[in-house]
Amino acid sequence: MDVYISGVGMTKFGRSKDLLERMMTEAATLALKDAQLERVDAIYIGVLNVEEFIGDSNFATLLADTLGLTGVPSTRVETASSTGAGAFQTAFYAVASGHMKHVLVLAGEKMTHLPAAKTTRILSEVIDRSERRYGATMPALAAMIAQKYAREFNLSPLKLEDVLAQVAIKNHSNGSFNPYAQFRKIITKEDYLKSQMISYPLRLYDCAPITDGASAIILTSQPTPIKVSGIGHATDTSAVRHRASFTSFNSTKEAASKAYTMAQLNPSDIQFAEVHDAFTLFEIIGTEDLGFFPRGRGWQALEKGNTQIQGNLPINPSGGLKSRGHPVGASGLAQLVEIVWQLRGEAGETRQLGRAEVGLAQSIGGLGNNNLVTILERSDRKRVMKEGWKPDYHPEIKILKKDTAPPPPEGIGHLETFTTLYATPEGFRSPLTLGFVKTKEAEMLMACNPDYRSPKELKMGKMVYFKTREGLYVFEKFTLWDRLKHWIKGSPKS
Amino acid sequence: MDVYISGVGMTKFGRSKDLLERMMTEAATLALKDAQLERVDAIYIGVLNVEEFIGDSNFATLLADTLGLTGVPSTRVETASSTGAGAFQTAFYAVASGHMKHVLVLAGEKMTHLPAAKTTRILSEVIDRSERRYGATMPALAAMIAQKYAREFNLSPLKLEDVLAQVAIKNHSNGSFNPYAQFRKIITKEDYLKSQMISYPLRLYDCAPITDGASAIILTSQPTPIKVSGIGHATDTSAVRHRASFTSFNSTKEAASKAYTMAQLNPSDIQFAEVHDAFTLFEIIGTEDLGFFPRGRGWQALEKGNTQIQGNLPINPSGGLKSRGHPVGASGLAQLVEIVWQLRGEAGETRQLGRAEVGLAQSIGGLGNNNLVTILERSDRKRVMKEGWKPDYHPEIKILKKDTAPPPPEGIGHLETFTTLYATPEGFRSPLTLGFVKTKEAEMLMACNPDYRSPKELKMGKMVYFKTREGLYVFEKFTLWDRLKHWIKGSPKS
Numbered sequence: 001m002d003v004y005i006s007g008v009g010m011t012k013f014g015r016s017k018d019l020l021e022r023m024m025t026e027a028a029t030l031a032l033k034d035a036q037l038e039r040v041d042a043i044y045i046g047v048l049n050v051e052e053f054i055g056d057s058n059f060a061t062l063l064a065d066t067l068g069l070t071g072v073p074s075t076r077v078e079t080a081s082s083t084g085a086g087a088f089q090t091a092f093y094a095v096a097s098g099h100m101k102h103v104l105v106l107a108g109e110k111m112t113h114l115p116a117a118k119t120t121r122i123l124s125e126v127i128d129r130s131e132r133r134y135g136a137t138m139p140a141l142a143a144m145i146a147q148k149y150a151r152e153f154n155l156s157p158l159k160l161e162d163v164l165a166q167v168a169i170k171n172h173s174n175g176s177f178n179p180y181a182q183f184r185k186i187i188t189k190e191d192y193l194k195s196q197m198i199s200y201p202l203r204l205y206d207c208a209p210i211t212d213g214a215s216a217i218i219l220t221s222q223p224t225p226i227k228v229s230g231i232g233h234a235t236d237t238s239a240v241r242h243r244a245s246f247t248s249f250n251s252t253k254e255a256a257s258k259a260y261t262m263a264q265l266n267p268s269d270i271q272f273a274e275v276h277d278a279f280t281l282f283e284i285i286g287t288e289d290l291g292f293f294p295r296g297r298g299w300q301a302l303e304k305g306n307t308q309i310q311g312n313l314p315i316n317p318s319g320g321l322k323s324r325g326h327p328v329g330a331s332g333l334a335q336l337v338e339i340v341w342q343l344r345g346e347a348g349e350t351r352q353l354g355r356a357e358v359g360l361a362q363s364i365g366g367l368g369n370n371n372l373v374t375i376l377e378r379s380d381r382k383r384v385m386k387e388g389w390k391p392d393y394h395p396e397i398k399i400l401k402k403d404t405a406p407p408p409p410e411g412i413g414h415l416e417t418f419t420t421l422y423a424t425p426e427g428f429r430s431p432l433t434l435g436f437v438k439t440k441e442a443e444m445l446m447a448c449n450p451d452y453r454s455p456k457e458l459k460m461g462k463m464v465y466f467k468t469r470e471g472l473y474v475f476e477k478f479t480l481w482d483r484l485k486h487w488i489k490g491s492p493k494s
Numbered sequence: 495m496d497v498y499i500s501g502v503g504m505t506k507f508g509r510s511k512d513l514l515e516r517m518m519t520e521a522a523t524l525a526l527k528d529a530q531l532e533r534v535d536a537i538y539i540g541v542l543n544v545e546e547f548i549g550d551s552n553f554a555t556l557l558a559d560t561l562g563l564t565g566v567p568s569t570r571v572e573t574a575s576s577t578g579a580g581a582f583q584t585a586f587y588a589v590a591s592g593h594m595k596h597v598l599v600l601a602g603e604k605m606t607h608l609p610a611a612k613t614t615r616i617l618s619e620v621i622d623r624s625e626r627r628y629g630a631t632m633p634a635l636a637a638m639i640a641q642k643y644a645r646e647f648n649l650s651p652l653k654l655e656d657v658l659a660q661v662a663i664k665n666h667s668n669g670s671f672n673p674y675a676q677f678r679k680i681i682t683k684e685d686y687l688k689s690q691m692i693s694y695p696l697r698l699y700d701c702a703p704i705t706d707g708a709s710a711i712i713l714t715s716q717p718t719p720i721k722v723s724g725i726g727h728a729t730d731t732s733a734v735r736h737r738a739s740f741t742s743f744n745s746t747k748e749a750a751s752k753a754y755t756m757a758q759l760n761p762s763d764i765q766f767a768e769v770h771d772a773f774t775l776f777e778i779i780g781t782e783d784l785g786f787f788p789r790g791r792g793w794q795a796l797e798k799g800n801t802q803i804q805g806n807l808p809i810n811p812s813g814g815l816k817s818r819g820h821p822v823g824a825s826g827l828a829q830l831v832e833i834v835w836q837l838r839g840e841a842g843e844t845r846q847l848g849r850a851e852v853g854l855a856q857s858i859g860g861l862g863n864n865n866l867v868t869i870l871e872r873s874d875r876k877r878v879m880k881e882g883w884k885p886d887y888h889p890e891i892k893i894l895k896k897d898t899a900p901p902p903p904e905g906i907g908h909l910e911t912f913t914t915l916y917a918t919p920e921g922f923r924s925p926l927t928l929g930f931v932k933t934k935e936a937e938m939l940m941a942c943n944p945d946y947r948s949p950k951e952l953k954m955g956k957m958v959y960f961k962t963r964e965g966l967y968v969f970e971k972f973t974l975w976d977r978l979k980h981w982i983k984g985s986p987k988s
Contacts, residue, residue: 001591042727051545051619058574058620058732058860065732065863070893071748073727074864075580076572080552086569090584096591097495125545126552233536233567238552238559254565366552369559370568399564 003095004224004379005217006102007035008337013213013325014182020047020054020110021066023214028067028106031216040218041100043067043074046087046107047329052122054110063106079233080126081278081326082365083107084333085372088217089231095219107334108214109327119210121425123328126366128239134448134472135421135428139207141240141367142279143199143419144436149247149281150201151417151460153296160201163299165192167280168205168322170302174309175319177350180334182211182325199421200455206280211325215334223379226340229358230263230375232256237400240367241436241444244398246417247296251371252289252362253395259360259373260291260391264383267291267393270375271355272313272342274335276364277320283307286362287315290373291393314353317342332363332372339376357381407445410467412478413437416444420455433458437466437475447473497589498718498873499711500596501529502831507707507819508676514541514548514604515560518708522561522600525710534712535594537561537568540581540601541823546616548604557600573727574620575772576859577601578709578826579866583725589713601828602708603821613704615919617822620860622733628942628966629915629922633701635734635861636773637693637913638930643741643775644695645911645954647790654695657793659686661774662699662816664796668803669813671844674828676705676819693915694949700774705819709828717873720834723852724757724869726750731894734861735930735938738892740911741790745865746783746856747889753854753867754785754885758877761785761887764869765849766807766836768829770858771814777801780856781809784867785887808847811836826857826866833870851875901939904961906972907931910938914949927952931960931969941967 009030011023018026024045032038045060056062064074079086084107094100111119124137131141150160168187175181187205195204219228234254237243243250260266267290275290277283284298292313293301301307307315318324318338321331339359341347347356357378364371418435433452437445447466452458463478503524505517512520518539526532539554550556558568573580578601588594605613618631625635644654662681669675681699689698713722728748731737737744754760761784769784771777778792786807787795795801801809812818812832815825833853835841841850851872858865912929927946931939941960946952957972 049545049551051543056619056623057543057616058864060573061729061860061864062622062732064729065736070731071728071744071891073749074573074729075584075727077584078570078572079554079568090569090571090588093588093591093593094584096593097587099587099590122551125550128556129550233569234565235555235558235568237564238556242559250565255567366555370552370555397565 001096001098001221003092003228004220004222005226005228005340005376006220006224007031007037007218008216008340009034010180010215010334010337011213012180013211013327015112016212020050020108021063023212024063024106024108025066027108027214027216028104031104031218035218037102037218039069040072040102040104042094043069043072043104043106044087044091045074045076046083046105046333047076048078048080048083048109049122053114079370080365081328082332082363082370082372083329084215084331085361085363085374086332086365088333088336088374089233089372091219092228092231095221101221103219104216105219105333106214106216107330107332109329110212111210111327112212117426120423124425131239131241131446134434134446135424135432136434137199137421137425138367139199139202139279139423140419140421140434142281143202144417145246146201146281147419147460148417152247157201163302164206164280165189166302167277167283168192170308171277171316171320171322174317174351175323177348178319178324181319181323182209183323198423199419202279208278208321208326211327213325213327213330215330215337217333217336225379226343227377227379229377230259230265232258232373234371236369238369241446242400244400248285249289249368249371250397251369252286252373253397255371255373256290257393257395259375260393263375264385264389265358265375266391269358270360271358272317272353273315273360273362274318274320274338275315275362277316277322278326278364280322282364283315283320289395290360290362291395317347317351317353335361335363336374336376343376343378407443408439411439413439413445413464413466415458415460415462415464415475417460418458420452435475437464437473445473447475449475495590495592495715497586497722498714498716499720499722499834499870500714500718501525501531501712502710502834503528504674504709504828504831505707506674507705507821509606510706514544514602515557517706518557518600518602519560521602521708521710522598525598525712529712531596531712533563534566534596534598536588537563537566537598537600538581538585539568539570540577540599540827541570542572542574542577542603543616547608573864574859575822576826576857576864576866577823578828579855579857579868580826580859582711582827582830582868583727583866585713586722586725589715595715597713598710599713599827600710601824601826603823604706605704605821606706611920614917618919625733625735625940628928628940629918629926630928631693631915631919632861633693633696633773633917634913634915634928636775637696638911639740640695640775641913641954642911646741651695657796658700658774659683660796661771661777662686664802665771665810665814665816668811668845669817671842672813672818675813675817676703677817692917693913696773702772702815702820705821707819707821707824709824709831711827711830719873720837721871721873723871724753724759726752726867728865730863732863735940736894738894742779743783743862743865744891745863746780746867747891749865749867750784751887751889753869754887757869758879758883759852759869760885763852764854765852766811766847767809767854767856768812768814768832769809769856771810771816772820772858774816776858777809777814783889784854784856785889803847811841811845811847829855829857830868830870837870837872901937902933905933907933907939907958907960909952909954909956909958909969911954912952914946929969931958931967939967941969943969
């Protein structure tokens with residue numbers, strides 16, 4: 001059964017004094033009004049972590065009751081930071097099954113009321129335990145990915161900085177036209193460079209902010225002007241270091257492949273997209289993973305202006321997570337609200353795209369391991385669907401064979417990538433230098449070095465010596481003395 | 495599209511030293527083996543609160559990866575203590591939509607590693623905030639419901655005690671035959687009476703235990719011997735005191751109505767059931783709400799032996815939550831695993847029911863406000879389905895009109911029901927007397943009284959005086975002095 005969208009709504013994103021259920025009620029009320037509905041057959045609630053952010057459980061029930069929809073089945077859905085998209089997809093199946101006619105998808109998060117270090121700690125719980133225990137945060141892992149991207153595609157530190165700044169500048173410019181965005185101010189390269197270093201090389205302006213907000217969509221089996229054409233979902237390894245590539249997300253590629261196949265559309269058919277820019281580089285990686293640009297070339301497309309609001313493939317016309325804000329549970333659904341507004345021609349004079357018949361949203365859960373891709377389309381766009389159609393999209397899915405041998409207690413390896421984290425989570429000293437060390441056996445270890453105070457002292461690809469201290473790997477520069485020991489004793493035990 | 499079950503599995507429930515993902519892997523592996531599958535199209539993970547029980551988020555991804563199913567879409571679903579059934583229903587729609595062929599539903603919880611007061615506090619977060627702030631726990635609210643049930647249906651305290659003991663004795667006896675049950679020992683009335691008072695009149699043996707465990711089911715669109723005939727889901731008010739009746743759950747009745755309608759079956763067609771006996775009385779209320787016995791007569795059916803494993807309508811042949819154990823996220827799915835085993839004739843010599851072609855499971859989320867009913871049936875049971883069929887089941891759904899006027903700061907009311915809670919959550923002194931006070935305006939208030947040390951001092955239905963202290967309602971016996979003030983001043987301000 002085909003599934004359509006009959007209503008959308010969202011709150012202004014930003015810092016709010018409202019209770020979460022009040023914000024979510026506001027978004028739901030707007031969506032219900034938009035759909036001209038008073039009741040629905042089911043509710044799907046997307047929240048990432050109300051347990052720790054606001055101390056509530058059984059939130060789906062609370063919401064149904066608060067909405068005045070007491071009695072209506074209500075289910076909470078969670079896929080980490082892609083939760084809004086996860087709830088949308090879950091609701092999609094309920095309608096597609098024919099068992100439900102009208103379904104409300106309602107997503108939100110309340111985050112700004114807690115101290116930053118606590119919020120950082122809560123958000124870090126989406127990270128694999130083995131990496132989290134080193135103090136790794138989302139920005140820290142994203143920073144390690146950024147360093148690796150620069151090295152892999154030959155971007156100097158200055159060039160990388162410039163490219164990342166351009167993403168931030170573009171999205172802040174788009175967001176300045178969006179009345180629902182948290183930040184509506186244009187930023188300059190100078191502003192970007194002045195912004196605080198969060199985890200080298202990522203600055204505050206590279207990271208989506210901490211935000212309160214809610215978004216809502218009504219799905220229906222009755223034809224409306226907006227159709228859900230394609231959906232796809234995939235996971236990846238829990239630990240980032242267990243991946244064959246750090247600079248491309250298998251979960252985006254597999255999700256996109258499913259969505260393109262279902263929609264019978266190619267990447268070249270997509271006219272605009274909302275791409276999960278929780279970190280500036282992720283927008284660039286996203287546009288490559290989705291098949292819009294070749295691998296390692298996303299930054300060039302950005303430089304040429306292709307992804308600008310006036311470009312031939314606008315990315316994040318809403319301002320993205322960067323400028324609209326990132327209430328973690330709500331973002332995946334807010335992306336879809338923006339696409340509906342664009343497809344309906346309701347995005348407002350300054351933000352409305354000229355050609356808007358097919359839009360795509362990509363949402364990242366965790367550190368790129370629970371991703372969803374959704375394609376929405378105008379229903380009046382007639383196309384003939386063909387049995388067995390395959391998209392012109394063949395992403396490379398590389399999988400690392402997991403090593404089950406116990407890792408060596410010490411040894412020599414290469415520093416695959418690293419970061420110096422300044423905004424540490426609760427319980428960790430700042431700054432904190434973290435890295436992935438590749439052993440001779442080609443195994444990747446997470447390691448830290450409490451002694452390095454500045455990223456300038458380290459270089460990617462260099463040899464390091466690693467050892468175990470209090471159950472954690474610690475790495476050090478490989479010194480002349482290590483070389484001597486190495487030469488005398490043979491290789492260190494490993 | 496019809497949906498079938500091709501595989502089931504569960505761990506032994508109880509106290510476990512295993513990590514939660516290990517237990518869930520064990521259950522999933524058994525279910526996959528049972529279904530002769532190596533891969534599935536999607537995974538639905540049911541966990542109530544991994545955030546606070548084990549400090550993890552993004553658990554759906556962790557599970558897919560731990561299972562060796564890295565890449566497979568994985569979504570976490572939660573509906574409070576009915577989570578296992580909620581995940582099952584969510585997965586059902588995914589298969590029924592035709593978009594998925596084989597889906598793994600995997601539910602679990604790890605709870606025994608925390609101190610009891612902390613576990614109690616975490617579990618209490620499913621309770622409405624306005625009731626939770628008084629220190630209300632699940633047993634406390636269930637105890638208030640038990641008192642009300644006894645009063646409504648004229649059971650003396652001794653009779654109530656005897657009836658509740660009979661549920662516990664029956665379920666422990668059933669559980670003694672279940673190798674997967676946490677408690678496999680038969681208990682006597684004497685054991686019951688010796689067990690610790692948790693919240694008057696509920697004893698330890700009235701409450702499902704704190705348990706670790708996992709259960710798994712594979713759903714498929716390919717015909718197998720077990721078919722999912724009916725599913726239903728409904729919510730109720732977040733706060734218990736906002737209900738027109740405390741001794742019957744609207745959410746069970748609405749969910750059952752949907753499930754019977756979909757399955758085209760009447761309550762009299764159900765041959766056995768797993769009923770959510772988190773508290774002994776809930777089994778009795780459940781059998782009434784499901785239409786098995788008239789309202790207020792469930793305890794008589796129990797006394798007559800109808801619900802015994804040898805009776806004409808066996809309830810909880812598995813031992814129920816009471817004896818099998820209650821790892822909150824897993825229980826709703828474990829009930830369905832038991833039904834599959836019974837329908838297949840695989841429940842084992844001592845537990846296997848003679849006639850087992852149609853079984854029903856009822857799962858309660860929160861304090862009766864997110865409930866699900868699922869009906870499973872043998873596929874070889876041929877029936878003709880009729881368009882527009884309606885079940886012979888017409889439960890009374892009473893809804894209280896919510897009063898929006900601000901409640902009075904003090905006044906006179908009647909003590910609708912009460913309990914004395916001994917096992918208080920973190921941060922509350924024990925014992926704690928809690929009650930619902932009905933004001934003259936027929937509004938129901940939650941109130942406490944720190945002075946009453948024994949439930950014997952109070953009586954239901956009696957007049958009480960209530961006032962506000964530190965933002966909470968406190969109630970006291972209505973004294974001669976109050977009567978005098980009342981007579982002199984007219985009624986107290988209200």
